[in-house]
Amino acid sequence: MKIGDLTELALRNLREALLRNSLTTLGVCVGVASLVAMLSLGVGLQQFASKRLENSGLFNAVFVYSQSDMQEFRGPRRTGSAATPPLESRPLDESARRDLSRLPNVTEVYPQVRFMTEVRFADNPYPTSVAGVPDSARSDGAFDGMQGRFFSGPNANEAILQSDFAKELSNSPSSLIGKDLVLRYAERQSFSSTNGSSADVGFSVVPHEKQLRIIGIVDTEPEGGFGGFGRSRVFIPLALAEHLSATDVSDLRELVNGNGANRAYSSLTVRLKSATDVQNAENAIKNMGFATFSLLDTTKNLRLFFTVIDLLLGIFGSLALAVATLGIVNTLVMAILERRREIGVFKALGADDRDVRQLFFAEAGVMGLIGGIGGVFLGWLIGRALTLGTNIYLARQSFPPVKISAVPLWLAVGAIAFAVGVSLIAGLYPATRAARLNPVEALRYE
Amino acid sequence: MVRGEENGTAIRAEGVSRHYQMGGSVIRAVDDVSLSIATGEFVALLGSSGSGKSTLLNLIAGLDRPTGGSVFVQNRNLSVLDTHELAQYRSATVGMVFQSFNLLPRMTLEENVELPLRLAEFPRNERKARVDEALKHVHLERRLNHRPNELSGGEQQRAAIARALVNRPSILLADEPTGNLDSSTGEEVMHLLKSFNESLGVTVVMITHERSLANRFAQRILTLADGKLIAETMPDDPRTPAGVLR
Ligand SMILES: Nc1ncnc2c1ncn2[C@@H]1O[C@H](COP(=O)(O)OP(=O)(O)O)[C@@H](O)[C@H]1O
Ligand SMILES: [Mg+2]
Numbered sequence: 001m002k003i004g005d006l007t008e009l010a011l012r013n014l015r016e017a018l019l020r021n022s023l024t025t026l027g028v029c030v031g032v033a034s035l036v037a038m039l040s041l042g043v044g045l046q047q048f049a050s051k052r053l054e055n056s057g058l059f060n061a062v063f064v065y066s067q068s069d070m071q072e073f074r075g076p077r078r079t080g081s082a083a084t085p086p087l088e089s090r091p092l093d094e095s096a097r098r099d100l101s102r103l104p105n106v107t108e109v110y111p112q113v114r115f116m117t118e119v120r121f122a123d124n125p126y127p128t129s130v131a132g133v134p135d136s137a138r139s140d141g142a143f144d145g146m147q148g149r150f151f152s153g154p155n156a157n158e159a160i161l162q163s164d165f166a167k168e169l170s171n172s173p174s175s176l177i178g179k180d181l182v183l184r185y186a187e188r189q190s191f192s193s194t195n196g197s198s199a200d201v202g203f204s205v206v207p208h209e210k211q212l213r214i215i216g217i218v219d220t221e222p223e224g225g226f227g228g229f230g231r232s233r234v235f236i237p238l239a240l241a242e243h244l245s246a247t248d249v250s251d252l253r254e255l256v257n258g259n260g261a262n263r264a265y266s267s268l269t270v271r272l273k274s275a276t277d278v279q280n281a282e283n284a285i286k287n288m289g290f291a292t293f294s295l296l297d298t299t300k301n302l303r304l305f306f307t308v309i310d311l312l313l314g315i316f317g318s319l320a321l322a323v324a325t326l327g328i329v330n331t332l333v334m335a336i337l338e339r340r341r342e343i344g345v346f347k348a349l350g351a352d353d354r355d356v357r358q359l360f361f362a363e364a365g366v367m368g369l370i371g372g373i374g375g376v377f378l379g380w381l382i383g384r385a386l387t388l389g390t391n392i393y394l395a396r397q398s399f400p401p402v403k404i405s406a407v408p409l410w411l412a413v414g415a416i417a418f419a420v421g422v423s424l425i426a427g428l429y430p431a432t433r434a435a436r437l438n439p440v441e442a443l444r445y446e
Numbered sequence: 447m448v449r450g451e452e453n454g455t456a457i458r459a460e461g462v463s464r465h466y467q468m469g470g471s472v473i474r475a476v477d478d479v480s481l482s483i484a485t486g487e488f489v490a491l492l493g494s495s496g497s498g499k500s501t502l503l504n505l506i507a508g509l510d511r512p513t514g515g516s517v518f519v520q521n522r523n524l525s526v527l528d529t530h531e532l533a534q535y536r537s538a539t540v541g542m543v544f545q546s547f548n549l550l551p552r553m554t555l556e557e558n559v560e561l562p563l564r565l566a567e568f569p570r571n572e573r574k575a576r577v578d579e580a581l582k583h584v585h586l587e588r589r590l591n592h593r594p595n596e597l598s599g600g601e602q603q604r605a606a607i608a609r610a611l612v613n614r615p616s617i618l619l620a621d622e623p624t625g626n627l628d629s630s631t632g633e634e635v636m637h638l639l640k641s642f643n644e645s646l647g648v649t650v651v652m653i654t655h656e657r658s659l660a661n662r663f664a665q666r667i668l669t670l671a672d673g674k675l676i677a678e679t680m681p682d683d684p685r686t687p688a689g690v691l692r
Pocket of ligand 2: 500501
């Protein structure tokens with residue numbers, strides 16, 4: 001028989017014993033759902049964990065320092081291998097920043113701009129630390145779950161507050177959004193060192209004020225405060241922060257170095273397209289004559305861990321499906337008993353053993369397919385319910401919502417294919433038995 | 447016999463036996479039967495219950511295999527065919543009609559009649575015409591969408607005949623086709639079979655235990671008793687055994 005005829009006949013047979021076949025299919029559905037729910041949980045947790053790590057901004061970044069700075073900590077620089085001759089110590093200045101940004105897979109190069117200053121809000125002064133936030137933070141999810149919005153542009157006169165600081169400013173922090181605060185900062189003005197006063201070598205400091213609009217409130221600081229400057233409480237666009245050019249730690253050091261006219265960075269963060277680019281970029285930057293620091297690709301270990309978790313969850317989920325396939329075997333064996341006569345008629349009308357076998361296979365396959373599709377949907381629902389329940393719990397503890405289950409396409413398609421495959425295996429015995437049925441005996445008894 | 451000589455032999459059995467082992471004893475359902483049926487002939491198989499008529503018919507139909515001897519249909523030895531080839535033979539050459547109609551209750555008449563075409567992988571777009579034609583032959587063209595249980599016994603048997611003939615077989619095997627029908631309905635069905643035999647030239651082998659029916663419709667009567675062919679007579683031949691019949 002042709003596949004079209006087989007499918008038609010299978011569907012019509014399934015429709016005839018509707019209740020029983022629905023129950024069997026429901027069994028497959030529940031089996032697949034348990035599998036999908038388990039795996040979606042595994043996948044969701046994995047995505048959640050990796051996203052958290054990526055958002056930390058620690059894994060796709062290389063932190064760059066000048067060699068001379070590092071020597072102060074490490075003592076004399078060790079000579080490199082023959083292929084990489086000892087490099088001159090190079091200042092971490094504007095030209096270095098340009099060169100770094102031209103390296104392959106680099107998305108952004110920016111300095112740590114952080115300074116202590118005073119913020120005025122509602123006529124009250126608040127001494128606080130201000131940090132510049134690079135534009136890349138917009139897309140890498142570091143500000144996920146913030147109230148309000150991200151900076152409208154790299155130079156916008158806008159500020160995002162750390163939530164604890166926002167609570168300090170107002171009893172209802174969310175009402176702060178849209179209001180203005182005043183940032184007092186000290187602007188550095190360079191001049192040629194001709195007046196001979198040693199305290200004023202390089203630049204003078206001029207006090208200024210800047211009015212900024214509060215546009216958002218964020219719980220945690222991006223990059224987790226990495227960089228050694230402590231936690232900042234007010235975030236402003238990086239370019240704005242650089243422009244404000246406040247006196248920061250590096251300036252003090254430049255002052256000591258007596259090199260004030262040519263401003264250098266204490267460190268630069270080189271952000272890469274992905275964590276896998278870190279190794280190459282780090283090597284290249286070292287070859288340029290800088291010291292680097294990065295965290296290795298710990299996500300690799302994480303993935304291994306989650307593969308094991310997925311495997312275990314998959315095995316548990318499959319148990320339910322295994323039970324469901326017993327239902328298929330049972331239903332089809334019952335069907336053989338009931339349809340003895342029909343099978344005999346089929347054969348009398350010219351059906352081959354193969355036709356009968358394929359018909360039973362088709363019925364098993366259709367139950368697997370329908371059960372599989374329903375199961376994926378049901379499993380997705382269960383995952384959603386789990387996420388919802390978790391988030392209600394988290395909300396009570398005033399945590400931001402999380403997404404702990406996900407049904408990616410591969411899981412949906414894989415689960416359906418698995419359900420069909422397992423159902424076909426379950427149909428193997430009944431189909432073979434039906435095909436072997438002796439038509440004379442099947443037709444004899446009325 | 448006249449037509450047989452003209453058109454050749456449709457069915458030939460040579461010492462065909464079908465024995466069943468039951469515990470220690472052997473049941474000889476069909477025992478060393480030799481016969482020859484001509485193309486286009488209408489033959490009645492007569493015999494009492496348990497005499498082996500159905501078993502013999504199933505051997506001819508290729509639903510069963512003999513334990514001895516051979517059945518030749520259109521000079522093809524069925525014994526050498528494998529299961530798949532036998533199925534093809536049943537599909538292409540044989541149409542079967544049963545006492546209990548054996549229509550599939552869950553299918554409409556149209557679907558029942560279409561079934562042999564599906565099994566023969568007959569082109570989908572030509573099936574409808576074939577089914578309509580077959581149902582028209584048995585005067586059921588208006589009952590296309592009815593299910594078997596919505597039909598009378600006679601109508602069901604006519605539908606079964608349409609199903610048996612839809613694939614245009616050269617041989618029609620009928621196992622007591624009037625057995626479940628009252629005499630006038632049975633009469634109708636017999637006329638139908640006879641007309642297909644005459645108009646389409648289909649060879650008909652029909653089992654019956656009613657000698658009168660055999661006499662009126664068959665061209666030749668083969669009588670079985672205890673698995674053996676005991677008489678080969680022309681209609682209305684007084685030598686046709688009667689005593690063993692129900
Ligand atoms: N599978 C079987 N096993 C044992 N005996 C059988 C089997 N099939 C048929 N028989 C026996 O063979 C004999 C002939 O049966 P059957 O051909 O059905 O007779 P009829 O159709 O003439 O009434 C009967 O005695 C029956 O009991
Ligand atoms: Mg019988």
